[in-house]
Amino acid sequence: MNKLSLLLVGPRYSHSLGEIVRTSIAAGVVERTYIEDSRKIFQDDHENQIQRFSAGYSDFREIVLIKDSLEFLDVNKGNYRRIATVIGPAAENLFEFKYMENDLLVLGEERKGLDDKVIAACDTTLTIPQVVNKYKCYTLCSAVAMFLYEKMRQAYEGIPHSMQ
Numbered sequence: 592m593n594k595l596s597l598l599l600v601g602p603r604y605s606h607s608l609g610e611i612v613r614t615s616i617a618a619g620v621v622e623r624t625y626i627e628d629s630r631k632i633f634q635d636d637h638e639n640q641i642q643r644f645s646a647g648y649s650d651f652r653e654i655v656l657i658k659d660s661l662e663f664l665d666v667n668k669g670n671y672r673r674i675a676t677v678i679g680p681a682a683e684n685l686f687e688f689k690y691m692e693n694d695l696l697v698l699g700e701e702r703k704g705l706d707d708k709v710i711a712a713c714d715t716t717l718t719i720p721q722v723v724n725k726y727k728c729y730t731l732c733s734a735v736a737m738f739l740y741e742k743m744r745q746a747y748e749g750i751p752h753s754m755q
């Protein structure tokens with residue numbers, strides 16, 4: 592089964608990273624999580640905090656720290672379909688989206704989301720529909736959970752649970 596990868600651009604909170612790590616491992620559909628750690632959340636005891644918030648799920652093998660998201664996206668042009676996750680109707684709707692091999696979901700930080708330059712450096716944009724409060728957004732870890740749920744649904748649909 593082809594898996595997807597995540598690029599987290601400057602996440603702020605180790606608790607949300609812990610939740611993302613746990614969901615990624617449990618869902619079994621994430622190959623690698625790249626993190627531009629511009630806010631240095633991996634310093635001090637943050638690795639322990641991530642371990643705690645993911646309830647011991649993280650062994651950090653799938654996590655790769657990168658320096659600069661724009662450079663990373665440029666270098667990986669052709670290696671990944673680079674998908675900026677954004678809020679709003681201009682982006683492709685997750686309800687109609689078909690995951691492919693070598694997808695990279697690019698996710699913004701918890702307050703400001705993705706920088707325009709990062710969005711422009713991606714191949715496409717993708718949004719999760721919001722029914723209420725359409726000008727606000729989901730939390731980063733809730734958004735990741737929904738993206739991964741849809742990936743699981745497409746990857747495992749029709750396969751009996753015992754065979755997965």
Ligand SMILES: C[S@@+](CC[C@H](N)C(=O)[O-])C[C@H]1O[C@@H](n2cnc3c(N)ncnc32)[C@H](O)[C@@H]1O
Pocket residue numbers: 676677678679697698699700701702703704705717718719720721728729730731732734
């Ligand atoms: C808490 S949101 C911050 C959004 C920011 N205030 C904005 O307007 O772009 C953090 C990240 O979660 C993801 N996210 C949240 N809601 C989303 C949605 N409805 N569709 C796609 N991604 C979403 C995006 O990656 C976003 O950058």
